[in-house]
Amino acid sequence: MSFSKIKRRDFLKIMGWGGVGATLVGCDLPTTVTLEEGKEKVVSYLMPEEYVIPGVGVWYASTCQQCPSGCGIHGRVREGRVLKLEGNPASSVNKGRLCQMGQASLQAHYNPDRIAKPxxxxxxxxxxxxxxxxxxxxxxxxxxxxxxxxxxxxxxxxxxxxxxxxxxxxxxxxxxxxxxxxINNAVWAKVCQDMLGDSNPRIRLDKAQSMLSFGADFLGTWGSPLHFSTEYAKFRTSPRGTLIQVEPNMTLTGANADLWVASRPGSEGALALGIANQLVSKQGLSMSGLPNSVQSLIRSYTLDETVTATGVDADRIADIAATLKRRSPSVVLAGASAQGHEHGYQCVAAAMVLNVILGNIGKTIESNGEFAYAxxxxxxxxxxxxxxxxxxxxxxxxxxxxxxxxxxxxxxxxxxxxxxxxxxxxxxxxxxxxxxxxxxxxxxxxxLASTEEDWGTHVAPYQAGVGEISIQQPLMEPLSTETRGFGDIVLTLLKKRKETAYEGFADYYAYLRNAFSTIPAEHKNGASDEQFWTDVLAAGLIDVGVKKTSLKVKGVEFDMPKEMGNSSAMILAPSARLGFWDGRHANLPWLQEAPDQISKVVWDSWAELHPSTAKKIGVKEGDMVKIASASGEINVKVYIYKGVHPDVIAVPLGQGHDAGFSRYAKDRGVNSLSILDPKVDKMTGELALYSTNVKVTKAAKTDDVLVRFGGSETQVGRKLVSTIPADVYERTEGGDHVA
Amino acid sequence: MSLSNLIDDWSRYRKGREEGGFHDYEHMWGMSIDLNKCIGCNACSVACYAENNLAVVGKEKFEKGQGMHWLRVERYWDEPDLGEERTSEFQQHGASFLPMMCQQCNAATCEPVCPVAATYHTPDGLNAQVYNRCIGSRYCSNNCPFRLRYFNFWSYYEDSWPAPLQMQLNPDISVRDMGVMEKCTFCVQRIRTVKDTARMEDRKVRDGEVQTACSQTCPTGAIEFGDMLGMYDPETGVAETRVTKMWRKHQVELGKTKQNKQTPEMRGYRVFEFLNTDPCVMYLDRVREV
CATH class of the missing domain: 3.40.50.740 (Rossmann fold)
Incomplete structure (x- = not known):
């Protein structure tokens, strides 16, 4: 290897361990890895190792790549094929659980329409x-x-x-x-950075007694959905937390709310300020930590003013404020539908102001620490x-x-x-x-090689106070000899650019293997190099810790445009779902046939309308509407229910792939992102996804029908899903943590 | 066959679990599903597709009600117990989700009607379907009050798994062909594997050792699965499994048409209990702050 030409500091940098400073003293170049080891190959299971018994599945740890959350997985391998994925219980991200996208990762791997050749x-x-x-x-x-x-x-x-x-x-x-x-949290991250000094704070759902979420679909698409689902289970265990969701159309999280409030997109910030006003004026909380301009902004959002700006009932606003105060500690979140405006930053900032007033910083919003290796x-x-x-x-x-x-x-x-x-x-x-x-x-x-064929290391963007590096390892031989791993390709490209530092690595595996040999000794716990590597692969991850940080509340000034939320135009909501995500999973037949959680539509796109709006337009379920914005138009079938604001037409993401994108996605539905106006949040430059005005008109029906799962929208009086009030639950199961 | 004979036979069959005579049960697999935790995300359903070789039928066949989702997540908008949704402008308490899989009834209405005994009760308390015995009369499906049996109207093996998708198929169980009824098995292949392992190690099956695919993947841990007969643990001396603990806590008993709860507000209930089929799946009430 040509390591002798490289300075140690450079070497650590190319291995990714640069930037830890003093902890590296005494760490030397690898001595335990030979050139031969660097050439190690993954052996096909078609030539069974001694410990492989035909007919018995063996589980290998890896990392899911279906969304950026970075959940740890276990893949069941039998006779050289990966058959089933489960969550890796050791992963702090998903704690052994897996969502439907993760389950369907196998169908991306085995997909008949994968590209097999350059x-x-x-x-x-x-x-x-x-x-x-x-x-x-x-x-x-x-x-x-x-x-x-x-x-x-x-x-x-x-x-x-x-x-x-x-x-x-x-x-x-x-x-x-x-x-x-x-699907991102960019505006939330910016607001957290500005107001708390940490772009990625830890959210303690397990500690919170109430939660107010402005469109943060934390069970579906916000942050790390599986992680928050596991935390949600704790939130709902006695003493059972109360969830209030404010959004233009119902997300998976909204479907689980105790109180779901329809908001006109863009009015979320005004509502947050109105609630802040109630907390200060009626609930006796202090807003002294906030800048004067924000204080006077809150004062200006009296109950009447807020009702005018948002269209939400006065009683409801007062109720929400009272609930948040009563059920302390609380936590207030903001997500896609709150940030998707030209004043998206202000909407999210107003939500964060509630956290400050409610005293949640340090209680339910904590510092998460910083990953040590930049x-x-x-x-x-x-x-x-x-x-x-x-x-x-x-x-x-x-x-x-x-x-x-x-x-x-x-x-x-x-x-x-x-x-x-x-x-x-x-x-x-x-x-x-x-x-x-x-x-x-x-x-x-x-x-590219599939997730199940490739090597990699991943650091989950949201981790609860730990710094885990999650390993991605091949769960089987590549299906095609002509696909290559991402790391292998980049490594080859670097070599082609005559980057001598990389010449010693036969492939990406050798590079990774070497990287784990050169990991700072403190992470090895005294294990031999070979043992350490084996342990990491078996566990699927290694916790390298985080640099402790703390939150510092900073006064951030912002304003709130007064005229918003009053316009009578319809607004398009391109809402995202745990399923197709941003459209990347429309090629997976399991997910196409999995009914949408809310509308229960399969194999199609649909537009969600409130019954009153549908009546105005003159459409019923399955009818076609034309949605026209300044930037284009789409025709789509409607689904009608009461989980959408009357001024909103929601067209969830996923379908409408022009280029085909596999036989499963071809000629199916529409892409609601395509007709959005090019508006951006003025503070962050993020696309304002929830701010496109559209005209909705009835269109000619086609032969293509809207197919939905389930015959009945109601239980027709049968006791299928029985519901009890939360106070009964507290009476019978309060303080009881059996199970 | 006289009518009284028929009724006597049925009655003896119905009480088979309590009074013995029809089965000596090794296990009685059961579930507890907490609707306070279930978020309706559908992970369980897709996990079931992956584990059990369920065919993807496509839009046209799905429209005809031929979807093969052994585990389906039903979603309802009304809340009969709260009684206010009908008049309100918005869906203000969200949705009501209900994961439904075969309820593995102990007095299953599907079983006695099978002309060829393709569906029968196993010593594990499972409602089994013998695929190669099934002649496709569909009487069982017709008789299932939950509509949880799925019929192969077509051969799906070419359309559903174009190469190389077929490589994902679980070799522990079969791919069903046209004319055969199929249904949730409580992941019988996983039960079988664990039982075999336990037998080889000369011990009893431990609580939590068998996980169904749905229960294992459930993001909120809403689905508990285990042996309703309990499992004696020599270390702790406890014969209760997690699932029996849940059933006892929520005061739901097998073999009863109407539960006589000491605390009627405890959340356990079984869907269509009054039909007397004695399901092995208990649901726990959904909870909402109102």
């Missing part, structure tokens, strides 16, 4: 090529590129993939890393990056762009003009599993 564009079509051709072309196009002309767009990324990715960007001299996720720390995606990338592409700033883990052509509203601007980028390389919208526009397609 492709290169010849004229208007992509044709099969070899890896050497693909690498050769990339080397040619990036040979003399200046850093500013190169960009890489990824989804949320962490661990050693992040280290290598940054190394590649550095080798080109580029700082253009765009990290994009449509270069491996999770980088969470946002939509600001999508907007700025679209602009840069339109301005012809890039000659070569890599895309991995994202499908911006699908997730970008048409009004951003991204699809057209991509023509300005002469050379586009897409790392991909499927022929999605972005892949279809690539010049070179690099077929």
């Amino acid at each position: 492709k290169i564009r010849r004229g208007s079509s992509l044709v099969d090529a070899t890896w050497e051709e693909a690498y050769g072309l990339i080397a040619e196009k990036t040979a003399n590129i200046s850093g500013s002309k190169f960009a890489w767009m990824t989804g949320s990324v962490s661990g050693h993939q992040s280290v290598l990715l940054q190394a590649y960007l550095e080798s080109i001299g580029s700082g253009n890393h765009f990290v994009h996720e449509t 270069s491996m720390a999770p980088v969470s995606g946002n939509t600001h990056s999508l907007v700025s990338f679209s602009q840069a592409a339109a301005d012809k700033r890039f000659d070569v762009v890599f895309f991995s883990g994202v499908n911006p052509v699908y997730t970008a509203p048409k009004s951003l003009g991204l699809k057209e601007s991509l023509a300005n980028i002469p050379f586009k390389v897409v790392f991909s599993h499927f022929n999605d919208e972005t892949t279809a526009m690539a010049d070179v397609v690099l077929p």
Whole structure:
């Protein structure tokens, strides 16, 4: 190996352990790993190891990649095939549980429509090529590129993939890393950073007695849904916490609320300030910690003013305030529908102000600590990056762009003009599993190994006070000999750029193996190198701890536009679901056939309307409506129920994949992101997803029917789901923690 | 066969668990599902698809009611017990979710009607379906008050698992073909594996050792699964399993048509208990702050 040329500090950096300072004293270059070990291969289970008994499943730990939460998983392997995934009980993220997206990860792996070979564009079509051709072309196009002309767009990324990715960007001299996720907490993170000094505080649902959530779908799409589901179970155990959800259309979390309040999108901030006003004026709480301007803003949101601004009943507003005070400690959260406005930052900030007034900081909102190794720390995606990338592409700033883990052509509203601007980028390389919208526009397609075939390390973006690195290891041999792991590809690209530091690593496995040999000794607990590695693989993770931090409440001034929430125009709500997520799972048949949690629609898109609105438009369930914004229109069938604000039409994300995206997603439904206006939150630049005004009219019915699971929307008087009031529950089971 | 014979036979069958004579039960697998914790996320249902080789039938067949979801999460908008939803403008207490799988009735109405005894009660207390004996009369499905039996109107093995999706199929159980009735088995293949292991290790099955796919994956731990006969643990001397503890706590007993609860407010109930089928799945009331 050519390590002798590299300084120790540089070496630690390429291994991802840089940035820990003093803890590294005494840590030397690896002596226990030989070159031979570096070439170690994963042996197929078709040649059974001694401990493999045909007919008996063996469980291996890995990490789920279906969403950025980074849940630990166990894969059941039998006769060389992975058959079933379960949660890894050792993972602090999901504690042995798994959601439907995680379960369906196997269908992404075994999907019949996966890309099996590299492709290169010849004229208007992509044709099969070899890896050497693909690498050769990339080397040619990036040979003399200046850093500013190169960009890489990824989804949320962490661990050693992040280290290598940054190394590649550095080798080109580029700082253009765009990290994009449509489903994100970017505004919440910014507000937490500004007001608490920590962008990712720990939320103690287990300690909270009441919860007010402004569109934070923490059971479905907010933060780390599985983690919060496990915490929710504690929240609902006696003494049972009360959940109040305020949102324009019902999310999975809203469906579980004790009180669900419909809000006109954009009025969330006003409602939060109105509740703050009640807490101060009627409940005797102090707002002395807040800046004067915010105090006077709260004073201005009297009950009458709030009712006018939000349309929510006065009694209800007073009730919510009283409940939060009575059931202390509380916690107030804000999510997608609260942040998706031009004043999204203010809406979220107003929610955070409630936490300050209620004294929740330090009680139910704590510091989470900081992951110790900066270069491996999770980088969470946002939509600001999508907007700025679209602009840069339109301005012809890039000659070569890599895309991995994202499908911006699908997730970008048409009004951003991204699809057209991509023509300005002469050379586009897409790392991909499927022929999605972005892949279809690539010049070179690099077929990726599936989650179940690849190596990796992941640091979950939300961890409850621990710093776990979760291992992703192959659960079986690759299905296609022509797919490559992400780490392997980036490592090869680095070698092609003559980065000598990486020449010693035969493949990504060797790199990772080496990284774990060079891990600071304090994490090894005295185990031998080989033992340590085996233990980490068996456990699926290692906790390297966090740097302790503390929250510091800072006064942040903000205003609230008065005129919002009064307009009579309909607003489009592109709500996200635990299922298709941002559309990336529409190719999984299990999820297509799994009824939507709320509407129970299968294999289709639908628009949610309130009965009063439906009556006004003159439509009934299954009828077609045309939804027209300034940026385009979609036709979609309607589902009518009382879980949506009368001014809102909600079209959940997932379907409408133009490029096909597998036989399961092809020609199915619509993509509601496509017709959004290009508005952004003025403070953070995040796309304002819940602020597009639309005109909804009845459209001609087609032969295509809306298929839903279940015949009846009501129990027709039968005792199917029996409900009791919470006070009865407290009387019979209060303080009783049996089970 | 006289009518009185028929009634006597049925009565003896119905009381088989309490009075013996029909079965000597090794186990009596049962569940407790807490609707206060269930969030309706559907993880259980997809886990079931993955574990049990359930066919994906596609939109057209799903529309005809041919979906094969052994475990389905029903969602209702009304709350008959709270009685105010009908008039309110919004769905203000959210939704009511109900995960429904075969209730493994001890006096199952599906069993006696099978002309070929393809569905029968096992010594594990399970309501089993013998696929290769089934002739597809669908009488059982017709007789199931919960509509939890699923019929293979088609052969799905080509459409549902185009290569290489078939590689995911669980080799521990079969893929069912056209003309066969199928249903939730409480993951009988997992029960079998654990029982075999215990036997080889010359010990009894431990509580919590068998987990159904739905119970294992449930994000909130709403589904408890275990042996209703209890499991004697030599270390603690306790014969109660987690699931029997739940049933006792919530004062629901097997073999009863109407529960005589000391504390009527305890949350346990069985769906359609009055139909006298003696289900082995107990639900716990959903709770809402009103």
